[in-house]
Amino acid sequence: MDLLNFEVVADYWHVFLRGLGITVLLTLSTMVLATVLAIPVALARMSEYRLIRWPANVFVEFMRATPLILQLIYIYYVLPTAGIKLDPITAAITGLTLHYGAYLSEVFRGGIQSIPKGQTEAAFALGLSYWLAFRKVVLPQAFRAVLPTLGNYLISLFKDTSLASVVTVQELMFSGQIIAARNFQYFTVYTVTAILYFSVCYPSGQVVRKLEDRMRRGWVSTRPEDAGVDRARA
16 A cells, blocks of 8 residues: 555645745744844833833843743633634734744844944934944844844744644644544655655745845945945945
8 A cells, every 4th residue: 555645645735835825924924023123122122211221121031031832822711711812824913923022133233233333423424313234234234144044034934833732723744634633544644745845945045045145146246334324325
């Protein structure tokens, strides 16, 4: 008997693809929202004011010190007891966003701090305000610095969406579990599931590497210490 049952694949291909689509949706939505959350949290952690820095520190340390699966369970099963009820997709995106937002805030904090202070001082000398200097000079260079790390987190996030099954989201992994429970074709179902994860993660990793190389080559003819200020002036 063949281990790989193609009849199962033919019968349930639409379920696999639907689960993959939900996984991609969770990944892209979370990455965008987590990035939007991470930047202000990173700035708050760098603030000289304790009232701004302390809550951001508590948030980041709490999210990093507790498991993602516990955070998802808490949001979906515990918060309703306090009158906060979210549907499965919203609960999953919220939990993933908070978790990855905390980690990405550290990534952006390191990227921002890696930019020489002379960049900001030069921007001020050109008459740019603090926020304009940050947006035009510091942030673009920080994005370049953290791009490889962001790519790695994106791939990790794609795999971590499998934990959304604990809040009944029928993403790729949960879809595979449902199919396997119906026909007991575990080898076929989980092999196909693994192939689908690999078919997304591996090309994504290659794209990130090529993008990183292309951006690095684009900076060869421009001195890094002058690039941000020149773009801001333009």
